[in-house]
Amino acid sequence: MSQSNIPLSHLRALYAMMCRIRAFEDAAEIASKGGVAAFGQAAGSTAHVRGPLHLSTGQEAVPAGVCAHLRPADYMTSTHRGHGHTLAKGADLAGMMHELFGKATGFCGGRGGSMHIADFSVGMLGANGVVAAGIPIAVGAAQSIKIRASHGNPDAIAVTFFGDGAINRGPFAESLNWAAAFKLPLLFVCEDNQWSATTKTGAMSAGEGAAARARAHGLVAETVDGNDVGAVSETARALIADIRQGKGPALLHARTYRFKGHVSVDPAAYRDPKELEAALEHDPLVLAARKLIQLGINVADVDSIMQAAREEVAAAVASADGAAWPDDAAAFTEIQSMGAGQWL
C-alpha cells in the first residue's frame, strides 16, 4: 500500500497524533467494560466510562490528516464518534478522559461525556449525539466567519466531520446547498467507515455517495484512502488552502473502516470476520509506521512514539480515576439564565 510522499517530520507528527488517538480509544474501551447495557451485555457497576462509547479505532488517519492544517481560530463540529477529531483539534487529552469518566474536571464538568466532548477554547464546538446534527452548526460557524471577517480572522474556516450514515439525513443535503449558495469557508469531511450503526451503509444508500452528492451541489469533492494519513493530509491541505482563499466549500470523502462495533460493548457479531481481518491488514497506524521506517526512522524510535502516547493516556486514566465527581448542584447549573432556579 503506497503512502503519499510527505516530509518525514510531518509524517512523524501525524503518526504521533494517530498514536494518541489509538491509545485514547484503547484505554477508553477498557474503562467502558461493564458499562451501558446493550447488545445483550448487562450493565455492571465497575465501568469507569459509563454510557454509550463510540470508538474511532481504525479511523485515526482522517482527523490526524485533516486537522494538521487547522488553526485554533478555525471551528470544528464532530459526531458521536468524535474523540479523534477533538484530540486532533488540540484539546487536552486528560480533560477529555476526565469527561469520559464523568468527573468535575472534564471539559463539560461531567455533564456531557463521550457524546458531548468539546473544547470550545480550541474551536472544537462539540461532538453530537444526533447523526448529521453537527453539519448545520458548522454551516453557521462558517457564515459567522464571513459576517465577522472584519473582526479578526478573515481566512478562518470551519470543518465538519460526519459519517457515511449522515449523508442520508436531510441536514446534510440542506447544508451542502446552503454552503455552496453562500460560498462559505467550510470543509465537509465524510469519514466513511462503511457502517451506519450496525447496518452496511452501501446496502441502503443510492447513487455514488458523499462526493457525488457534493458535486451535484457544485462543491469540489475529493475521495481519498482514509487510512493513508499522508494522502488524507495532502488532499486536505489543498482543499483547505482553496477554502481559505475564498473559493467556497469543498468535501473530502475519506474511505476508512471501523475496527470496533457501533458502541464499545457491541461485539459486531453481525459482520463477516473476514471483513475485519482485511481491514486490519490496512491499519492506518501500521501503514504509517512502515512508511516511517522506510524513510529511515528506526523501529525503536517508531515504537517509542506509541509508547509515549500510551504513557500519556495511562496518566490521564489514573488522574481521571482519582478526580472528584461533580457536585450534585451541577445538575442544575449552566441551564439557562432567565428563570434560573425555577426548575419545576
Added chain:
Amino acid sequence: MAVMTYAAAAASALNDAMRADPAIVALGEDLGRGGIFGQYAGLLAAFGPERVIDTPISEATIVGAAVGMALTGLKPVVEMRVIDFALCAMDEIVNQAAKNRFMFGGQGRVPAVIRMPIGVWTSSAAQHSQSLESWFAHVPGLVVLAPATPQDNHALLKAAIACGDPVAYFEHKELWPLQGEVDADQRTEIGKAAIRRVGSDITIVSWSKAVHWSLEAAEALAAEGIQAEMIDLRTIWPWDRDAVFASAAKTGHVLIAHEAVQAAGFGAEIAATLAEAGNAKLARLGAKRAPVGYAPNLEAAVRVTPAVIAAKARALLGR
C-alpha cells in the same frame, strides 16, 4: 410614543437592536422582502444581505446555522414563518440550541431568538394554524415568550435578544395588524406578567391573542356584575407565579384560557401548580383536541372565543 402595528413594532425593535449591536443578524425565508408578514420591513435596506439573510427553505439548517452563529459570537434572530414549519427543525431547537450550554458544561451560549408565529389565521387549516407553545415550555434551556400587544412585541423582542438564552418567541398571526401605542424605551422584563384588568371575583390568566378575547369576556362579565382580573402572562417560561398566585389569593377563582389544545396545554401546568397550593377554585380552557379545519365554521368550532371564556367563568363561579 408612536402608534404602530404589532408587526411594525417587531420590525422597529429589531431595527433598534441591530443598530445598537453589530453582532445581531436575522435569518430566514423571505426576509429580503420584509418577511411574509412585514415583520422585517426595511431591515435589508438598513443592514444589507450579510445581516438580514435570505435563506433557502431549509428549516433544520436555518436553526442549526443559527446555533453555529450564536456559538461564534453572533446573536441570531431566526424566522420560522409559522410554528408548523419549525417542526422541521425540532432537533436543532430542542437538542442543539436548548441543551448546548448544559451539555458542554457552560463552554458556550446560544443567544438565539427563534420566532415561530402561532395561531388560527383565516382558513389556514391544520398545518398553518397551530399553537404549540407548551411543547417548548417542556424543554429545559429555553425561554418561552408570547406577546399580546405591539408594546410587548417591541419590548419583549428586545429583551429576548438581550437575554443570552435561546428563546422560543411566539407571535400570533391574527395580531400582526393590531395597532397600539409603542414607547420604544419601555422595557418589559422576561418573567413578568401584566395585569390588563383589575377585578375581585375571578382571575383569568391568558397570553397572546387569547388575552384580547379574555378582556372581551371580562367586559361581558362586568355587565353581569362579575369583576374579572385579567393577567396577560407574556412569558410562558419562566412564568410569573407571584402575579398569578397573588391574584388567585385575592379572587379565589382562576380560569386559564388559551388558544392551544387544552389537553397538555400550558394551562394544565398553571392549574396543577395552583392546585398543589390549594388556594383557588380552578378551571382551564383550551381548544378541543382536534386539528384546525379549513371551512370557516370548522375553524370557529375549535376557537376559544370571548363567549366560551365568559361561559366557563360563570360556570366556575356557579352562576
